[in-house]
């Protein structure tokens with residue numbers, strides 16, 4: 100067995116520095132001659148390519164194995180390459196986007212989806228996934244909210260752990276079907292001002308610790324191997340060069356000794372950010388902040404040697420970074436077998452297997468959130484159905500970050516419904532494009548709808564409208580689609596809207612017109628089948644929102660765990676002027692965090708507390724009886740919230756502290772009991788200490804963050 104320290108000693112300074120580089124595969128597959136041509140202006144030399152530490156996004160076992168083979172042949176010391184890629188919600192079998200997985204409130208399913216994504220990517224030769232993305236998100240204008248599980252620090256932390264367990268398994272070294280996880284984007288990328296991608300982030304350290312950091316920390320506590328920096332500033336300093344963030348907090352305080360990678364080009368972006376005059380200064384700042392590997396730019400490779408020779412950068416920093424990279428390679432077993440799980444044969448067997456498709460269908464069906472239903476769903480047998488809208492026959496249902504997913508392998512809505520309904524679908528029409536409509540398309544839609552008893556209207560955003568660099572200032576559906584609804588509404592037929600999208604939308608113009616509204620996000624490869632399962636009632640919808648749907652973009656950011664202000668709006672003072680309110684819209688979102696309907700109904704009764712005085716060392720038990728009061732079996736997500744009535748710093752009106760997903764048969768009652776301890780009541784005080792305050796609290800139990808009943812208790816210390 101090679102000892103990594105011995106190996107490090109054998110490396111020249113150049114070899115060490117090039118080890119800190121990540122390149123895309125085209126660099127490695129170029130003819131060597133080309134490096135003197137087009138690639139030369141990027142400052143990438145043949146020597147760098149032959150010694151780079153990692154490759155981003157290679158395609159398939161054949162290519163990764165060929166690249167590894169060629170690389171190893173050139174490697175003086177036999178150091179294998181690390182292959183990394185963005186396996187965010189599936190590799191070839193695409194699961195719903197992460198915001199949708201979040202809506203399942205099902206940690207086991209989240210873990211399972213990650214395990215399948217890991218397996219499918221591992222057999223193609225990938226070793227590391229750039230996931231989970233756990234940025235807390237409160238602004239639906241930001242296109243990347245679909246990569247997160249939402250606006251709550253506790254829920255995001257639970258999902259962060261579940262995803263890490265799924266990707267890495269229990270024994271990353273021994274289980275070749277797993278990949279190392281890389282939590283991102285450290286830190287607080289989700290708070291980009293105005294929801295504009297890559298924009299400034301500005302918040303207090305207290306807020307950072309209270310809301311934004313817990314999910315990254317949770318991923319690391321679960322053993323996540325890597326961290327990726329964020330593009331944004333944190334207190335005025337770009338994360339990628341932020342010493343306080345990476346050295347003091349991540350490394351010293353949290354004890355993280357794994358590999359830290361910059362985001363794509365983020366080292367070089369310190370120049371336009373305005374904190375580095377040139378590439379050399381950017382490289383110096385990044386290495387000093389503790390960034391081990393530079394993604395896609397070559398400032399380390401071009402400048403670190405001269406910086407060391409000039410005495411500006413201590414070679415110890417480079418050694419530390421190289422060692423972390425070598426150790427990850429060692430942990431993954433690459434020195435023994437540089438191909439790891441890569442195998443063309445297994446690829447054929449594993450990718451898009453029946454088992455994986457079935458899992459994707461299950462996760463998708465459970466991620467859908469029923470936002471409105473006036474007895475239009477489930478569809479009844481014998482109903483004649485018109486399927487209309489730009490998503491009726493669209494393969495664009497995989498969502499952003501589905502690089503290796505194939506639209507032609509995705510089950511479109513029409514195909515999913517037709518497999519079950521056949522002749523009951525009497526007409527299909529597109530009605531409009533995503534962002535435009537012709538008079539002819541609109542007329543065709545009206546003609547199609549006229550033949551039917553019920554209209555299934557498939558609307559939404561294209562996947563290009565969210566994801567990275569997918570910010571929108573107006574989060575309504577495009578006017579063409581609102582016009583389409585406007586044309587269909589006068590027919591007086593029930594309209595079931597099926598909504599595909601990557602963010603909470605302002606649903607005005609849709610929700611009032613619809614008789615039922617099913618949010619299906621970007622549902623992935625099995626989308627059409629999963630939607631059919633739910634529309635036909637084989638699966639009772641059980642998804643719940645993990646991000647508030649605003650009344651209007653003018654309220655944004657609007658999130659459930661906000662503060663009260665000194666002049667809170669109440670039913671009693673609503674007509675007064677000098678209260679915290681809008682003159683032209685409510686303060687509350689259209690649909691709150693935790694919200695979602697079912698084909699059955701649930702009632703809550705008998706909320707009881709084991710005590711109304713909680714001693715710091717004891718446990719408070721909060722119980723509630725939940726009954727299925729309808730006629731269908733269904734799953735309910737029982738949610739527990741707490742409010743600290745008077746803290747040293749202001750406290751959120753509600754904070755999620757627990758949840759339970761229950762299956763209840765019609766008429767069945769189950770008692771749910773949550774445990775609350777002093778530890779869960781701690782928060783970051785003005786001195787940044789995590790502690791609780793003795794005094795009054797409220798505990799809330801209910802179906803969502805708005806509709807929850809409360810009981811008081813007192814914490815005694």
Ligand code: NOJ
Nearest residue numbers: 185229283284362363567
């Ligand atoms: C940029 C994105 O911000 C990041 O999430 C991703 O992992 C990298 N590109 C690599 O593709």
